Amino acid sequence: MIPISFNTVSGGYGSLNVVQDLSGEVEAGKVLCVVGRNGVGKSTLLKLLLGYLPCRSGEVTIGGRKAGSMAPEARRGLGISYCPQERPVFDDLSVSDNLALMVKDGRLDGYRRFFDLFPVLEKRLAQRAGTLSGGEKKLLSFTRGLAEHQPAVVLDEPTEGVQWENIQRMAEMINGRKAGGTAFIVVEQNLSFAELIADHYLVMDHGRCVLIGSCAEIGRADIVKHLTV
Numbered sequence: 001m002i003p004i005s006f007n008t009v010s011g012g013y014g015s016l017n018v019v020q021d022l023s024g025e026v027e028a029g030k031v032l033c034v035v036g037r038n039g040v041g042k043s044t045l046l047k048l049l050l051g052y053l054p055c056r057s058g059e060v061t062i063g064g065r066k067a068g069s070m071a072p073e074a075r076r077g078l079g080i081s082y083c084p085q086e087r088p089v090f091d092d093l094s095v096s097d098n099l100a101l102m103v104k105d106g107r108l109d110g111y112r113r114f115f116d117l118f119p120v121l122e123k124r125l126a127q128r129a130g131t132l133s134g135g136e137k138k139l140l141s142f143t144r145g146l147a148e149h150q151p152a153v154v155l156d157e158p159t160e161g162v163q164w165e166n167i168q169r170m171a172e173m174i175n176g177r178k179a180g181g182t183a184f185i186v187v188e189q190n191l192s193f194a195e196l197i198a199d200h201y202l203v204m205d206h207g208r209c210v211l212i213g214s215c216a217e218i219g220r221a222d223i224v225k226h227l228t229v
Helices: 042-050 072-077 095-100 109-117 119-123 134-147 164-179 191-197 220-227
Strands: 004-013 016-026 031-035 057-062 080-083 152-156 183-187 200-205 208-214
Touching (some): 016 031, 016 200, 016 208, 042 080, 095 134, 134 152, 183 191, 191 220
C-alpha cells in the first residue's frame, strides 16, 4: 500500500493557486524529498496534503483512503506525523511536556535513543521550549514527530538552523526508520542532507513540478540548475 499519494493537486491562498497540478507518491520505507527555491510552493503542498489548506482540484490518498475534505486531525489518524516549518513546538510548554504529549503514558523512557543522539534535549527537559534556539526547536520537533511511530512522517525544513553533526544524526534516524518501513516526505533546502536520505526527488518551481524521479535518475547538478534560475 502507498502511504501517501497525490494526483493533480492544486490549491493555495485566497484566489491564488500556489500549487498547480502536482502529482507524486511515497512508498513504505522510502523518502520523497521535495526541493526548490524559496517561495515556489513546497510548504503549501504539504498543507494541501495534510488538510490545512483545501485542494481546489486533484486528490490526496492516505493509506489507501481518499482524504477528500478530511480535517488535519483525521488525516493524522490515518497514520501521518507532521513537523511544520513554522511554530514547530509548543513554546509555552517545557521540553519534557512537549515530548510527553506524543506518548500515551506520558513517560519519556522511549526517548532514550533520541537523547543519546541529541543529548541537548535531555539537558533541556525542564526548560521552556520557547527559549530554545531555532536549531534546538527543530531537533525537538523532529524527535516528537518520529516518536509517534506513525507509518508516514512529513517534515518541513527539518534541518533549518541545525548543526551538521546533528543533521547527520537525523539522517541516521530517518534511514533506520526507512528500514523499518516508515515513509517520509521531506521538504528540504539542504541538498547535502537530502542526498543522505532521499530515494526520490520532486523538484518544484512556480508551484509546478519541473523534475521528478529516483536518485539514480536525478543528480545534484540536475537539481542545482533549478535552484539557481
